[in-house]
Amino acid sequence: MFFSVNRLIFIEEINKCNRIIDPKTPTPSLAGILLEVEADKVSLISSNTSMSIKTTIDMGSNDLLIKQTGTILIRGKYFLEILRRMDDEIINISSVEDNLVMLSGEKSEFSLNILNYTDYPSLAFREKGDNVNVNNIELKKSLNQTIISVNEWNQKIVLAGLNFSLDNSMFYITGTDGFRVSRKRTQILGDVPEKFETNIPHKSILEIIKLLPEKGECKIVSVDSHVTFIINNTIFQTIILEGQFPNVNAVFPTDFNTTLYVENKKFFKLISRADIPSEDNASTVVNLILNDDSIFIKSNIHQIGSFEEVFKEFEIKGLDEQNICFNSKYLIDSLRTFETKNIEINLIDSKKPIVISSSEDVNLSQIILPMFSN
């Protein structure tokens, strides 16, 4: 095995593979990255119990020059550290003997021990099945906007990740922990499949967010108990969460008694002030009292103190009297997902969910269940 490649590109691809490796894996070979050098490309593969990555560097660009094919299993962490310290634009990688790889630049030369590649499990990357194509930036944004409502450790397994589903030819991403729901509608590019419903674990979502670039589109393929994301030269495959995701449409209220129109930034700062820090980082209960032309925001943390502020910078539609309590952290998380200047806070009464939306971005909805105050 002998090839030369652009150092920065090689760093980028190794980095993708390294991120999912579990350094404490009980299978020693899975601590490595499988480097497969074929006649016209170099593939890097890594895997843990729930995710696998295969990323390819193609001939023709990337300064890739293949002199001899072959397969080795490298220790990604050390490779990465060393590549980062090198100066060279192009580096040479060659296997010498069975257990040594040589990494060299113009003047410096590293010999590194490698693992036995014959121990590496054979991984199947599924690229065919029910699939949707979505825009990369849209997907990245949508995942960030919905993951806020997911509790990674939710005891109801199917809730410990995001739900992907179709409705009326639109692609929906939904997260909920039982106390709040985040929902985003996204355009499908190209063909709309007949069915597409799956639940992706929280950890996998975080990796996908890191993999998604600022340009291009992503193909999401669902086959049996796996979902594959094809993002340019990289294939990311994850297990799914089994179970029936709750029908959140049913909890989305549609008729509201009061809609408050506020500037997101100002309202966000107001709620941040009410979110008094507590000794044990617990949530703060915030009480919103609407009375005519004023919103009173009050909060209280045992042994620390209390907060009160009158807020008048809003427009209103509907009933001008409301009194509702909610978890400040949930509201703060929701407000952060809106990149719009203005938002709407839709209320029914003290016992019904609040819906936060924005007429500037109709595809995003955040629902929060109220708390009962004493």
Place this chain on the structure above:
Amino acid sequence: MFFSVNRLIFIEEINKCNRIIDPKTPTPSLAGILLEVEADKVSLISSNTSMSIKTTIDMGSNDLLIKQTGTILIRGKYFLEILRRMDDEIINISSVEDNLVMLSGEKSEFSLNILNYTDYPSLAFREKGDNVNVNNIELKKSLNQTIISVNEWNQKIVLAGLNFSLDNSMFYITGTDGFRVSRKRTQILGDVPEKFETNIPHKSILEIIKLLPEKGECKIVSVDSHVTFIINNTIFQTIILEGQFPNVNAVFPTDFNTTLYVENKKFFKLISRADIPSEDNASTVVNLILNDDSIFIKSNIHQIGSFEEVFKEFEIKGLDEQNICFNSKYLIDSLRTFETKNIEINLIDSKKPIVISSSEDVNLSQIILPMFSN
């Protein structure tokens, strides 16, 4: 007690006090910041077992307006969090009842529980004694350049901090862990005292570095078992380390067989490459072999791999044959302290200390003991 003050200035002074507070202090009152409001100034005081701070906000600037004097003991952490979330330029602080302080802006109002100030120990800040005045930036830079050789947990107590001393009307700061020495000479501004020798603990040095601003000068006062740093409106007092600091002058070699002149950045990158990461983050032994017009740098980490590079970008004075081993981390730390373009590496033989210096900054010296290779 009732006053109003500029919010950002108040944040800055609370921040100074908060940093040294030990949240796990066995003395509950020391978890607080003592706020003393007098007719013409507000003082903030905090303390832990080894350091104390007193910082003063004066009338006339800082938007300070005192309406009623008094003393309270506040919980700095919550005060800071809340002040940061407020919008107002000016804030009002007033005590209401015995156990409550009101923090208010134009629209928002916080009530916070306070501690009992009568429990707070009486602290003496010593401002008179043997003293030297030094430039703030110079001092900050010197502390950063010398602290690298200090091991906070050194079993020989006197080495667990920096030594301040006088020699020939110059002020010396020295740190050593027994394997290396960092030494910086600094100008004294104004009068030179007859004697001045003290040892400041590592933790206190880190706090002083944070307190030192970019302008002005600092007065360092040594009295009995304490040293006080007077930095503008802030007095910082620390305990000292007892014991006799070793005479490092004795270990500083002066006659060298070889001097290598190198560009700091290039040599730094070379040694960083040789510093192969290891499984347990242990130090790497680097071997430097000088042979005529080439420097060979070699290193080897058990089970990971090895490194080799030839370096020719240097000038030389003296013997052109040397073979010496050293701890890569020590050399990297030393090279980082030089802000100069070029440095000199002075060698005697494989068993004598290396001295790193720069003709562009003659006040700084870094010594490293070599290692014996096998």
